[in-house]
Amino acid sequence: xxxxxxxxxxxxxxxxxxxxESYASTQKRSPSKPLILLPQTLSEVTGxxxxxxxxxxxxxxxxxxxxxxxIGERIIVSGRVLDENGQxxxxxxxxxxxxxxxGRYLHKNDQxxxxxxxxxxxxxxxxxxxxxxxxxxxxxxxxxxxxxxHNAWRPAHIHFSLFGNAFATRLVTQMYFPGxxxxxxxxxxxxxxxxxxxNRLISSFDWEKTSPEYALAYRxxxxxxGRDATPMEK
Amino acid sequence: xxxxxxxxxTVGPYLHIGLDGLNTDNLVGEGVTGExxxxxxxxxxxxxxxxxxxxxxxxxxxxxxxxxHPDDTRELPVEAGFKGFGRISTDAEGGFxxxxxxxxxxxxxxxxxxxxxxxxxVFARGLTKRLATRVYFADEASNAxxxxxxxxxxxxxxxxxxxxxxxxxxxxxxxxxxDSSGNDETVFFDV
Numbered sequence: 001x002x003x004x005x006x007x008x009x010x011x012x013x014x015x016x017x018x019x020x021e022s023y024a025s026t027q028k029r030s031p032s033k034p035l036i037l038l039p040q041t042l043s044e045v046t047g048x049x050x051x052x053x054x055x056x057x058x059x060x061x062x063x064x065x066x067x068x069x070x071i072g073e074r075i076i077v078s079g080r081v082l083d084e085n086g087q088x089x090x091x092x093x094x095x096x097x098x099x100x101x102x103g104r105y106l107h108k109n110d111q112x113x114x115x116x117x118x119x120x121x122x123x124x125x126x127x128x129x130x131x132x133x134x135x136x137x138x139x140x141x142x143x144x145x146x147x148x149x150h151n152a153w154r155p156a157h158i159h160f161s162l163f164g165n166a167f168a169t170r171l172v173t174q175m176y177f178p179g180x181x182x183x184x185x186x187x188x189x190x191x192x193x194x195x196x197x198x199n200r201l202i203s204s205f206d207w208e209k210t211s212p213e214y215a216l217a218y219r220x221x222x223x224x225x226g227r228d229a230t231p232m233e234k
Numbered sequence: 235x236x237x238x239x240x241x242x243x244t245v246g247p248y249l250h251i252g253l254d255g256l257n258t259d260n261l262v263g264e265g266v267t268g269e270x271x272x273x274x275x276x277x278x279x280x281x282x283x284x285x286x287x288x289x290x291x292x293x294x295x296x297x298x299x300x301x302x303h304p305d306d307t308r309e310l311p312v313e314a315g316f317k318g319f320g321r322i323s324t325d326a327e328g329g330f331x332x333x334x335x336x337x338x339x340x341x342x343x344x345x346x347x348x349x350x351x352x353x354x355x356v357f358a359r360g361l362t363k364r365l366a367t368r369v370y371f372a373d374e375a376s377n378a379x380x381x382x383x384x385x386x387x388x389x390x391x392x393x394x395x396x397x398x399x400x401x402x403x404x405x406x407x408x409x410x411x412x413d414s415s416g417n418d419e420t421v422f423f424d425v
Contacts, residue, residue: 048303
């Protein structure tokens with residue numbers, strides 16, 4: 001019996017398996033042996049603490065770090081980071097990255113024949129506030145072709161990386177857009193068996209957040225693992 | 235209220251764009267006590283090929299066995315120059331290298347002390363979720379009594395133990411999947 005309050009394991013099928021046949025790269029990059037269940041110790045329930053000095057003013061704006069404005073549809077992406085108990089995850093770092101409006105990443109290994117945008121790098125950072133809220137200003141990324149199978153296209157997506165309060169809560173995910181016709185064809189999206197869990201990766205159009213004559217808006221809430229109550233002293 | 239955790243998705247091949255800004259391969263700041271060490275190794279896939287597009291994150295206690303985190307409430311010294319977090323992408327040879335200090339011992343299940351260890355997350359294209367593992371140190375007698383190592387089948391424990399190869403240098407490789415060339419699959423934990 002461990003006396004440290006434990007972070008709960010996810011429900012069945014709500015996370016992708018390591019091996020997902022349709023996503024070719026997983027075949028040689030997935031463990032073949034079962035993971036060993038570990039009682040969380042101080043090492044797992046603690047984790048790196050990033051202060052607000054990790055983020056500079058404007059780091060959550062992917063559109064204003066260059067000489068001009070990037071090409072593309074300006075969008076505000078915002079939401080809340082909560083844990084499974086519904087509590088806000090406060091003052092926590094979020095890192096984000098994405099392709100440009102043409103579906104091209106500013107990366108030496110991206111050979112996709114679509115234009116780079118001199119005014120778009122595609123990386124951002126922010127901290128959640130005291131209510132767990134976050135916000136990014138960016139442009140809508142384009143679909144991205146990859147070589148997983150014949151005529152493979154990734155749906156438009158933004159990558160998000162979060163630590164939460166503990167090593168146990170570390171999460172990297174991707175946000176998708178509502179109504180994207182590529183979602184049914186995408187192995188990475190479909191590697192998660194539970195449909196409801198998959199659909200939670202799709203942001204919702206956020207009319208209230210739109211900015212007249214400036215930007216459309218999408219809402220994406222992120223949920224990190226919940227922790228059990230502290231066990232009673234024996 | 236009962237929400238469900240957001241599904242993990244791979245970092246993909248272009249993780250550098252978003253994540254390099256937080257790279258920290260030297261964890262040792264001003265005035266940090268303890269034995270300085272280098273932890274280095276390479277990451278391999280199930281073909282025995284290197285993984286040049288991965289990322290390793292480490293998290294550890296300071297030399298006193300204290301984590302720089304509010305949930306570690308034990309009265310042990312915190313050192314301003316030691317946060318305990320490292321992150322580095324694997325290089326063209328699949329390699330990674332951290333300069334840090336050997337962590338002190340921290341309590342485990344039931345309060346028994348664990349052997350000195352560093353917890354590790356591995357990310358890469360093709361990994362749908364991060365892989366969580368641990369690194370122990372070959373020259374530590376306390377490994378024999380470690381409550382977590384005891385959960386691992388004896389014949390697999392070596393994959394979690396870094397070998398001392400030189401003055402303060404510890405070598406530890408990650409094999410995401412066992413392969414025919416003799417790389418034993420690293421033990422990964424469901425944390």
